[in-house]
Amino acid sequence: MTKSLLSRHMRIAGLALAAGAGLTAGVAQAQDKGTVHLAYVEWSSEVASTNVVRAVLEQAGFDVDMTSLSAAAMWQAVASGDADAIVAAWLPTTHEEYLERVGDDVEDLGPNLDGTKLGLVVPTYTEVDSIAELNDHADTFNGEIIGIDPGAGLMGLTEEVVDTYDLDLNLRSGSDATMVAALSNAISNEEDIVVTSWTPHWMFARWDLKYLEDPENVYGGAEQIHTVVRQGFAEDMPEAHAILDAFEWTPEQMGEVMLMNQEEGADPYENAKQWVEENQDVVENWLNG
Incomplete structure (x- = not known):
């Protein structure tokens, strides 16, 4: 092979390598959608729901961080922007006081579960x-x-x-x-x-x-579990916001995940991924907003 021909092959190989590297970088950039920070309280229901939401967001290409907090700290984290969202807001009664305190700093996306x-x-x-x-x-x-x-x-x-x-x-x-x-x-x-x-x-x-019957109705009637996000989340991460806004399931579906989590040695995150994989028809509705 002549020097000129060899030089030509090297230039072509270099261009191909550069193009390939650029394509790889482009794919990586497309998949790098940022990190969604979820807060939750260590109740079996909220462990189940938050891990399921994590698995769904990850399927959509987001990284997800989860932080376990007390109920009061969970609400404050969303209000301050330390967390992006919670799917563990019991309203209108249980968490009424928290919502009153931070209502101007959060957005209530409505119920994700009815019949509590x-x-x-x-x-x-x-x-x-x-x-x-x-x-x-x-x-x-x-x-x-x-x-x-x-x-x-x-x-x-x-x-x-x-x-x-x-x-x-x-x-x-x-x-x-x-x-x-x-x-x-x-x-x-x-x-x-x-x-x-x-x-x-x-x-x-x-x-x-x-x-036990509550004749004085102190506990109130049936409640709902709401999804609440920080102010500005819709502008910062519109796709993740749409998924969280669409997230809604039934007590029976949540119960399936909670029972899975009670097995000896169970991993709530792995169980959530399994449930998401086995219920793609439900998950697709959330992903499509």
């Missing part, structure tokens, strides 16, 4: 049927109500319940996990226990439970 409920829950074998009857059976419940994390709106409502009904039971704070552990232990021993709880929650699929 809050209240005090006991095993169905318990003779008590109403909150108003608890004082007559205070000793049966060891003089306490087993609650969750102290920053939760549900705990604030339950404090109102204690005052409204003048209950002789102490509200004990903890977490979703400690509440469920106490409930499981009591049921195993066929003992009475009263806990703060909500629907949807996987424990209703595992055990026979009932809500």
